[in-house]
């Protein structure tokens with residue numbers, strides 16, 4: 527198959543759909559790979575790195591789309607890319623269709639085969655192509671939180687690890703899923719005292735089994751949250767209700783109970799956030815302050831560490847890219863039910879229930 531890797535056009539997106547290591551595997555399997563000139567630069571991969579493993583560098587994004595049977599990228603296509611997508615062309619990327627009717631209608635019109643990373647789902651119901659980005663965001667949340675706790679950054683001036691004779695900082699983690707566990711692990715590694723809350727006892731049992739004793743688990747309810755926000759310096763929001771808006775766990779009135787200069791990193795901002803005062807921010811202007819509490823609510827945290835994020839993403843996408851390239855999308859999806867769940871729009875027909883419901887579309891007639 528001919529595979530194309532375009533440069534991302536979305537503002538501030540430095541990740542790329544395929545590393546040289548991924549291209550190497552595709553070429554070993556007798557496929558042809560076109561990479562747009564400069565596509566990997568933001569992640570630290572240069573044209574010469576791709577050429578060394580056999581990729582062909584093309585000058586323009588138009589050439590990459592026009593000459594490829596499958597496009598592998600990171601973010602959903604934006605307006606200027608819509609017309610580049612051809613009938614029957616596979617586009618394998620994050621789409622998040624339910625949040626954009628204009629993108630959905632454009633992809634129906636272009637008649638491509640849209641396979642969305644975020645809906646590929648394994649037998650246990652987990653989303654393997656979303657997990658690495660949650661791992662990155664969870665670990666980064668502590669790095670960012672520690673930075674904004676510093677006085678010059680408007681925080682309360684607490685060092686998470688403490689020093690001999692001074693108690694360590696206290697970190698409250700809401701949600702013991704992928705984000706929460708990675709955040710707890712990083713905070714514990716720095717020597718902070720960590721409290722982690724969840725409504726799922728299985729997750730709390732797991733955390734209790736694997737974490738050191740300065741990571742304490744408690745059930746998540748309003749009483750416990752109200753109690754803990756008074757004594758913790760850094761709060762990480764890592765909750766998720768699948769397919770729904772995040773639950774509101776910290777209301778505006780609760781901010782007054784917190785220490786002045788405390789920091790909230792609401793990683794769940796992309797699902798509306800779990801704090802009433804959360805509103806999405808960017809890497810250029812990541813924080814704002816309400817009632818003396820610093821809010822960090824960047825919606826695309828992994829974008830700040832494109833090298834790590836690109837490698838982590840392509841580690842998990844490559845097996846699916848290989849399957850699609852080796853077998854074509856129809857056979858690959860028949861063979862692999864996880865990949866089949868990634869099919870969202872196929873040659874003009876929306877085949878994913880939630881998208882049909884979101885925009886009152888007509889379901890395709892299956893024969």
Ligand SMILES: NC(=O)c1ccc[n+]([C@@H]2O[C@H](COP(=O)([O-])OP(=O)(O)OC[C@H]3O[C@@H](n4cnc5c(N)ncnc54)[C@H](O)[C@@H]3O)[C@@H](O)[C@H]2O)c1
Pocket residue numbers: 657659660661663700701702703704705706723724725726729746764765766767772773775792793794795796797824825826827828
């Ligand atoms: N901002 C970013 O850049 C970024 C990056 C990656 C992920 N995220 C977001 O982070 C959030 C968490 O993702 P994840 O992969 O860790 O999800 P996950 O499903 O692995 O974990 C979510 C956890 O929240 C728990 N939970 C649900 N309701 C709760 C409540 N009331 N109190 C406490 N815990 C509760 C669940 O039981 C689960 O253990 C998602 O919204 C995800 O989209 C954001």
